Amino acid sequence: PTLVLGQSETPKSGGKLAYAQLSANRRSADATNSRHPYFVVDSNVRLQWNCLTWVNPQLGWELEAAKRVEPTDKSLAVWEAELKEGILFHNGKEMTSEDVVASFDYHRQNAPFARQIKRIEAVSKYVARFYLDSGNSEFPYVLAEYNSVIMPAAPLATIGMDGIGSGPFRIVESDPNRSLFMEKFEKYFAGPAYLDRIEIYNREGQQEAALNGLRSGQFDAVLSIDARAALDLSKDPDLQIEAAKGGYSFVLQLPKVPGTPMDDKRVRQAMAFAVDRDAIVRVAYGGKFGWKGNDSHLVVTDPSFVPRPGGRDVARAKALLAEAGFASGVDLGTLYWSPQLPEAGRYFQVLQQSLAEAGIKVKLEERPNDGYIQFRTGDADLSKGNYHKFAMTAVGSRNPGISLFRMRNAYVESGYWRGPGHDRYMALYGQAMVEPVAATRKAIYAQMQDILFDEVPALLPAGGDNFLVHRKNVKAMPYHPQVWSIRFEKTWKA
Amino acid sequence: MLASLIRLSSRPLAVFGVVLVLAHVAMAVLAPVVLSVNPLSILDMPLQPPGPEALLGTDELGRDFLTRLLYGGRTAISVALLAGGIATLGGGLLGLAAARVGGWFDDVVSRFTEVQLSVPPILTVSLFVAALGQSTAVLVAVSAIILSTGVIRTARAQGLNLMQSGYVKAAILRGESGLSIVLRELLPNAAELLAVEFALRASSAFLLVSALSFLGLGISAPTPDWGLMVSEGLSSLRYQPWLVVMPALMISSLVVGINFATEGLSEVFGLEAARGGA
Amino acid sequence: MFAIKLLRRLAVAALTLFLLMGYIFIATEILPGDALDLTMTADEMAAMPPDALAQKKHELGLDRPAIERFAGFVLHVARLDFGRTLITRAPVADIVWMPFRNSLLLAAATLMVAIPLALFVGCVAALFHNRWPDHLISVAVIFGYSVPEFVIGTVLVLLFAVTWPLFPATVTANTNDPALKLLAAAPLPVATVVIGSVAYLARVLRAGMIEALSSDFVERLRLTGIPEYRIVLRHALPAAVGPALTASALYAAALVSGIVVVELVFAYPGIGQQMVRGVSTREIPIIQAIAILSALAVVATNLAADLALYLLDPRRR
Amino acid sequence: MSRIAPPRSVFAANNLTIAYRNAAGRMTEVLKDVTLALKPGGTLGIVGESGSGKSTFARALLGHLRPGSSFIGGSLDVLGTDMIGADRRSIAAMRGTSIAMAMQNPLTSLTYHMRVGDQVLEVLKYRAGKTTAEAQKIMLDLFIEVGLPDPAALSRRYPHQLSGGQRQRVVIAAALACNPALIVLDEPTSALDKTIEAQVLDLVDRIRRQRQMALVMISHDLRAVSRICSEVAVLEKGVLVETGATAQVFECPAHPYTKMLLKAAQPTGEPPRARKTSTEPSVLEACGLHFSYPAPRGFVKAVAARPALTEIDFSLAAGETLGVIGGSGSGKTTLGMIVAGLLAPSGGTLSFQGGDIGKLSSRRDAQQRRRIQIVFQDPLSSLNPRQTCAEAVIRPARFFLGVSRREAEAMTADLFARLGLPEALLTRFPRQLSGGQQQRVAIARAFVARPDLLVCDEITSALDASVQMQVLSTLADIQHQTGVSIVMITHDLGTVWERAQQVIVLEQGRIVDAGRTADVFRQPKSEAAKALFAAGVLAETTAPAPHPAHQREELIP
Numbered sequence A: 001p002t003l004v005l006g007q008s009e010t011p012k013s014g015g016k017l018a019y020a021q022l023s024a025n026r027r028s029a030d031a032t033n034s035r036h037p038y039f040v041v042d043s044n045v046r047l048q049w050n051c052l053t054w055v056n057p058q059l060g061w062e063l064e065a066a067k068r069v070e071p072t073d074k075s076l077a078v079w080e081a082e083l084k085e086g087i088l089f090h091n092g093k094e095m096t097s098e099d100v101v102a103s104f105d106y107h108r109q110n111a112p113f114a115r116q117i118k119r120i121e122a123v124s125k126y127v128a129r130f131y132l133d134s135g136n137s138e139f140p141y142v143l144a145e146y147n148s149v150i151m152p153a154a155p156l157a158t159i160g161m162d163g164i165g166s167g168p169f170r171i172v173e174s175d176p177n178r179s180l181f182m183e184k185f186e187k188y189f190a191g192p193a194y195l196d197r198i199e200i201y202n203r204e205g206q207q208e209a210a211l212n213g214l215r216s217g218q219f220d221a222v223l224s225i226d227a228r229a230a231l232d233l234s235k236d237p238d239l240q241i242e243a244a245k246g247g248y249s250f251v252l253q254l255p256k257v258p259g260t261p262m263d264d265k266r267v268r269q270a271m272a273f274a275v276d277r278d279a280i281v282r283v284a285y286g287g288k289f290g291w292k293g294n295d296s297h298l299v300v301t302d303p304s305f306v307p308r309p310g311g312r313d314v315a316r317a318k319a320l321l322a323e324a325g326f327a328s329g330v331d332l333g334t335l336y337w338s339p340q341l342p343e344a345g346r347y348f349q350v351l352q353q354s355l356a357e358a359g360i361k362v363k364l365e366e367r368p369n370d371g372y373i374q375f376r377t378g379d380a381d382l383s384k385g386n387y388h389k390f391a392m393t394a395v396g397s398r399n400p401g402i403s404l405f406r407m408r409n410a411y412v413e414s415g416y417w418r419g420p421g422h423d424r425y426m427a428l429y430g431q432a433m434v435e436p437v438a439a440t441r442k443a444i445y446a447q448m449q450d451i452l453f454d455e456v457p458a459l460l461p462a463g464g465d466n467f468l469v470h471r472k473n474v475k476a477m478p479y480h481p482q483v484w485s486i487r488f489e490k491t492w493k494a
Numbered sequence B: 001m002l003a004s005l006i007r008l009s010s011r012p013l014a015v016f017g018v019v020l021v022l023a024h025v026a027m028a029v030l031a032p033v034v035l036s037v038n039p040l041s042i043l044d045m046p047l048q049p050p051g052p053e054a055l056l057g058t059d060e061l062g063r064d065f066l067t068r069l070l071y072g073g074r075t076a077i078s079v080a081l082l083a084g085g086i087a088t089l090g091g092g093l094l095g096l097a098a099a100r101v102g103g104w105f106d107d108v109v110s111r112f113t114e115v116q117l118s119v120p121p122i123l124t125v126s127l128f129v130a131a132l133g134q135s136t137a138v139l140v141a142v143s144a145i146i147l148s149t150g151v152i153r154t155a156r157a158q159g160l161n162l163m164q165s166g167y168v169k170a171a172i173l174r175g176e177s178g179l180s181i182v183l184r185e186l187l188p189n190a191a192e193l194l195a196v197e198f199a200l201r202a203s204s205a206f207l208l209v210s211a212l213s214f215l216g217l218g219i220s221a222p223t224p225d226w227g228l229m230v231s232e233g234l235s236s237l238r239y240q241p242w243l244v245v246m247p248a249l250m251i252s253s254l255v256v257g258i259n260f261a262t263e264g265l266s267e268v269f270g271l272e273a274a275r276g277g278a
Numbered sequence C: 001m002f003a004i005k006l007l008r009r010l011a012v013a014a015l016t017l018f019l020l021m022g023y024i025f026i027a028t029e030i031l032p033g034d035a036l037d038l039t040m041t042a043d044e045m046a047a048m049p050p051d052a053l054a055q056k057k058h059e060l061g062l063d064r065p066a067i068e069r070f071a072g073f074v075l076h077v078a079r080l081d082f083g084r085t086l087i088t089r090a091p092v093a094d095i096v097w098m099p100f101r102n103s104l105l106l107a108a109a110t111l112m113v114a115i116p117l118a119l120f121v122g123c124v125a126a127l128f129h130n131r132w133p134d135h136l137i138s139v140a141v142i143f144g145y146s147v148p149e150f151v152i153g154t155v156l157v158l159l160f161a162v163t164w165p166l167f168p169a170t171v172t173a174n175t176n177d178p179a180l181k182l183l184a185a186a187p188l189p190v191a192t193v194v195i196g197s198v199a200y201l202a203r204v205l206r207a208g209m210i211e212a213l214s215s216d217f218v219e220r221l222r223l224t225g226i227p228e229y230r231i232v233l234r235h236a237l238p239a240a241v242g243p244a245l246t247a248s249a250l251y252a253a254a255l256v257s258g259i260v261v262v263e264l265v266f267a268y269p270g271i272g273q274q275m276v277r278g279v280s281t282r283e284i285p286i287i288q289a290i291a292i293l294s295a296l297a298v299v300a301t302n303l304a305a306d307l308a309l310y311l312l313d314p315r316r317r
Numbered sequence D: 001m002s003r004i005a006p007p008r009s010v011f012a013a014n015n016l017t018i019a020y021r022n023a024a025g026r027m028t029e030v031l032k033d034v035t036l037a038l039k040p041g042g043t044l045g046i047v048g049e050s051g052s053g054k055s056t057f058a059r060a061l062l063g064h065l066r067p068g069s070s071f072i073g074g075s076l077d078v079l080g081t082d083m084i085g086a087d088r089r090s091i092a093a094m095r096g097t098s099i100a101m102a103m104q105n106p107l108t109s110l111t112y113h114m115r116v117g118d119q120v121l122e123v124l125k126y127r128a129g130k131t132t133a134e135a136q137k138i139m140l141d142l143f144i145e146v147g148l149p150d151p152a153a154l155s156r157r158y159p160h161q162l163s164g165g166q167r168q169r170v171v172i173a174a175a176l177a178c179n180p181a182l183i184v185l186d187e188p189t190s191a192l193d194k195t196i197e198a199q200v201l202d203l204v205d206r207i208r209r210q211r212q213m214a215l216v217m218i219s220h221d222l223r224a225v226s227r228i229c230s231e232v233a234v235l236e237k238g239v240l241v242e243t244g245a246t247a248q249v250f251e252c253p254a255h256p257y258t259k260m261l262l263k264a265a266q267p268t269g270e271p272p273r274a275r276k277t278s279t280e281p282s283v284l285e286a287c288g289l290h291f292s293y294p295a296p297r298g299f300v301k302a303v304a305a306r307p308a309l310t311e312i313d314f315s316l317a318a319g320e321t322l323g324v325i326g327g328s329g330s331g332k333t334t335l336g337m338i339v340a341g342l343l344a345p346s347g348g349t350l351s352f353q354g355g356d357i358g359k360l361s362s363r364r365d366a367q368q369r370r371r372i373q374i375v376f377q378d379p380l381s382s383l384n385p386r387q388t389c390a391e392a393v394i395r396p397a398r399f400f401l402g403v404s405r406r407e408a409e410a411m412t413a414d415l416f417a418r419l420g421l422p423e424a425l426l427t428r429f430p431r432q433l434s435g436g437q438q439q440r441v442a443i444a445r446a447f448v449a450r451p452d453l454l455v456c457d458e459i460t461s462a463l464d465a466s467v468q469m470q471v472l473s474t475l476a477d478i479q480h481q482t483g484v485s486i487v488m489i490t491h492d493l494g495t496v497w498e499r500a501q502q503v504i505v506l507e508q509g510r511i512v513d514a515g516r517t518a519d520v521f522r523q524p525k526s527e528a529a530k531a532l533f534a535a536g537v538l539a540e541t542t543a544p545a546p547h548p549a550h551q552r553e554e555l556i557p
């Protein structure tokens, strides 16, 4: 990939970069799996690993480990990827199609987006072929997901556990939940990185501690600071803020357990009308750095994004509740949240208060990020009648295909949305995926969003931009709307 | 009693303590009377500087900070008073009874206090909160259990001392019932000690609840609470330090006040020896 | 005779530990709600078919009688095996062990600084009893233990890491780092705990010293013209340390509580982090393990204090 | 440079006044205008009731005042130094070397965590500048001089491993270490029991003579003073009421206070005659009583405790008094508690009016509980500070007799009157009463139950001599009126001599002597009893009143 960084100084090699991350899209990590790509994700993905493709800050896809990714036919259901030659893993082995097959055999079973891959085979030493369950014109985006890294081939039970990737840095030390130390991989296929060492410290939920560390000189950078901190720190002459427009937003997953209020469309609609999106943008994102969500996973920067018609309407919300039989208000129980981003606490308190004004009672309970996904989903299995919990999750910006796919049935983020509305939605999705004309596709996406406005399978009230702050002596350290797509191989210290 | 109060009034630090405590109590009681703003409602822009609309500005959620500050002690103080009261009364009676009854009963009570004292308070709370969920009732009950151990020990020691006195022996020899001895002979003579214990226990309950709220295990948002406000305000420490400083000051001044007052009281009552300096 | 006393004291400690396990077991396993309730919401449970529920209970060992489970619990704990976490099924001992060491380290460092400091402060206060240095110290001491650790910690960071960047604001050392490296990374956490501890210890010591200095034997020494420094150091201090020791041992539990809070303020890799995480994920086994380990530490401290008392006070031998 | 002439007196106090600031902030004088001197080599005894200012004077001699008190007038010159004006340093320089003091309480005035030898060495090293080796030798000599057995081994012990008498000797040895010109002994014997007391007094007298030093001895024990001191000063509430040669002052005391002290110290008259034991039914009968305190609880059994009482037999007739005497720790209190029902005997029988009472009071029947009452040693602690004096009596009246409140009040008022307590006291709280009044209220509480047996455990030992007499005569009056039997536990032989018909002597939990008072006193059968009485005999040579043990008259018809 070519990074246009627009710097005039000549980069220097060497040095150590220590940064704290405040957001981690983490599964639980314990000593046995702390190096696995699935357990400490986001800020280390492109440091340690490579995927076949990469999504750039403008949210367009580019080639990464592959030199070619294309469909084999018009159905768009079979795709071929050809690896660049001479990509070495940290253990010195060359990356081949065998590794791609082994990796995706694992991903197929463990990563939600990779489930669409029905089969994968090695065609030649460098070419692998993917067979999808249906056509998907945006499949290269799936290959850029954080879960889609290429690991050295190994049995399913052990693959990825050693933490060996092909990225510009390799893990030398890991402390579950606390830190990850990496050193430069000299034989990185795109040329060695400038920095000798990167130390990542996990300070999720502790922005203040992280910023104190920055001020006291312990850290060179802090990733995913909130809008207000960014605003304040931009006044500091020693520091520089990097912003990425249209970053994370929060989904409220509404488990539609039969017989509970959330199963009733009118209650969900009432929520959509009651929530004070402006207040959230104001409080959590300082007014200018956030955007009002439209209850789809689309991000405001996306050309296909359609704003939700009409503003906040408490009276309407109350009327809907009354219609659903909750004239004196409804208690939805506990909403579990985790501090995946520094502003989350404020975000959900505003949400809670604004829902309360319409008579919708929600209790908040904080859970640590670590293990939160397991906690939230439990052993959700609709066939057994197990639902996940009434909880939130942070979602990063994606291409429309991936974003809109997240409302499918049998998925936690849609809260197991079902019924005719859902079926119409998914039919439109299938249509869009094989639609070659962009404008037509956009029209279909707009129709899909209309369905969401009416059905409100999940609530996505608002989102905000991504910020990182670094010292001025750190050069070429850009941020990205997708945190897992950041890359620091061109970053250097003056 | 009156004489004790007069002697107390000659100690400037004790008076200072009593005044602090009374000021806090007045504030907690009067908050809803003087203030018309709902401490939960979100007014406008967050982190407004002090102004005519919000005298101390707004907090990070855009709620009136003064209102929240004045309301901020109510929950924790009520929890502390309740827990302290239950602990003092229950623990006091239990300790005195253990001293009177002796034998296996004393053994059981003493073992219980020993065991309870060896589990750090915060862990006891954690255990119960994890098992029973986070609620005010759980907080009160668990704090009361934790604090009662100290009271039991003090009361038991005092009880054993009193058991040596002629009037208790005389009552035993008369054949008075255990209850009558505890209530008639022991309790009145441990009353001052228990009063001081109550103040101390309530203040440690308050500190405990504040620390728990700070950790996110105590009183939960959006209830205004000083411990919680300190932790919420940390992110604004640099813009509006008073969001942290004021609630921290509230917590500290209340506890300092209680401690000054009780120090004075126990000196006036001549209780240092009975309390064993701890 | 000493050996017998020692044995008896050890037996008492062992009994305390045993009862403690019973207490912790009852608190977590017999009280309303078992491990199952904690990992699932009521709706989920209601929606679960009975045989699946029974299967689940069996997996977690909840279908055995309480006594049997308690026996198992005790036997496992005796081997320092704290079972597996409810969610990830990872061995609890692995999760808790190093953080526990780190917290002990923090406690030890704290005491190493706090005890000499408290001795000094306590002696000064006692020597100047009822004069201005004593009054000053008494007031400072009350402030010291009235201000919560999280406030002290925040103030220290603000002063010595942000305003004057002398010390690290947050602990970057890793859980498995060697002891010295960890401590070198944690001057402010240590200072925070020290402030509260010194206040408490100095207060106890001051009381002990005042009592010792007003004792008959000190008066006799004064009337014999023995130099004051010798009276204080050789006669009064050892007599004051005894009661202070007993009181300090009681303080051990409070110290652990303080440490837990400070660890969170500074992201120190100790049990505090694990505890809060454990509570919010309802990982009872983790909290159980932490509670047992720290109680063990407290019981051991009490034991050590008693032994020290035996050595200090010949009357007890 | 002329040598300082030897002072004409060891110390001279002129109008010395010392006051302390009380809790209310007012100055209270504890010594008023005391003028007193002692010539070199002289021996002075200072006597007076508790709180009369004896110890205050003793400390003042060393230039030391207790915290809170100060010199407010007069002068005090000790060995040529002005103790009021001199700076602290020069006063400190005199302490231990020129003047030394042995404190009132030998049991607590040694540092408990230091070997006793080291504590004497310390004085020699720091005060006399001796090297360790020199000091070691002097220390051992001193120990021999004060009569401590096996000094080398003993010096390596800790204070608690020494008996009270031995500790007192160590304290005296430390005071003597630097060979002071004046030694002050503050109640050297009050914490000791009679036998040891005699030995210590002997020792003091001998050493003083050998070393030719001046001695001030403070005591409330007139016999001890008359034995050791050639001069005596009598203090009453801080005022010096009488001084002079000991023999003269004691022979014909001029001041009424001195007379009162003397009278209180000497028993007079004869022991009351025992009624015929054969005809009178016995109220209380003990047969083979046995008791041991439970060994301290634990998992490993401690060495079994020595029984506190073994093989106790006695009987007490109605209306009579049984005296229980014996050294400290001999089991007197234990016996009293068993009789009262606070402890249950572990063996033997105890019967009261024919019924078995060998059990705890809680298992006795209500009548037995009512008929046996006890009065305790410490008058203040025997009354509930939170109840008025009337309430203390009304409660048992109603409890035992089931009378109405009004009746109980009337009974209380009546009892108060009979005990010579002013009616005004009814509504007061115990702290507002004097010690003697408190003790009489306690007696009233016992008598309101109309007991047949009263246990008195050292009921006067906490009281001043003058008050003791009042309490005892009150008790005698009411015994006369009600015909109650009394078990009188005391270490005051005089009281037993005067009030008890029968006496038992306990030693180490056994009865070593028993019988009619006169018999036991005259012909003690056991060594323990002999030692007990020998200590009492001391005063006999100097005291004016004849000692009971030497009256040769037949008491029993």
Ligand SMILES: Nc1ncnc2c1ncn2[C@@H]1O[C@H](COP(=O)(O)OP(=O)(O)OP(=O)(O)O)[C@@H](O)[C@H]1O
Pocket (backbone or CB within 6 Å): D019, D020, D030, D048, D049, D050, D051, D052, D053, D054, D055, D056, D057, D066, D067, D068, D069, D104, D220
């Ligand atoms: N700080 C003090 N300094 C001096 N005297 C005090 C002080 N506090 C109380 N007093 C009182 O001074 C009076 C004299 O006490 P002192 O010890 O000299 O009496 P004493 O004759 O030695 O009595 P005892 O026979 O009980 O030892 C007592 O009434 C005592 O209570």
Ligand SMILES: Nc1ncnc2c1ncn2[C@@H]1O[C@H](COP(=O)(O)OP(=O)(O)OP(=O)(O)O)[C@@H](O)[C@H]1O
Pocket (backbone or CB within 6 Å): D293, D294, D308, D326, D327, D328, D329, D330, D331, D332, D333, D334, D335, D491
């Ligand atoms: N509660 C107790 N536990 C164990 N031993 C005790 C207890 N009380 C007293 N003793 C022991 O029992 C023995 C008798 O004690 P008791 O108090 O009856 O003596 P006493 O004759 O009243 O002595 P004194 O004259 O000093 O009052 C002593 O050796 C004492 O140490």
Ligand SMILES: [Mg+2]
Pocket (backbone or CB within 6 Å): D054, D055, D056, D104, D186, D187
């Ligand atoms: Mg005296």
Ligand SMILES: [Mg+2]
Pocket (backbone or CB within 6 Å): D332, D333, D334
């Ligand atoms: Mg006795």
Ligand code: NI
Pocket (backbone or CB within 6 Å): D533, D534, D535, D536, D537, D538, D539, D540, D547, D549
């Ligand atoms: Ni005699």
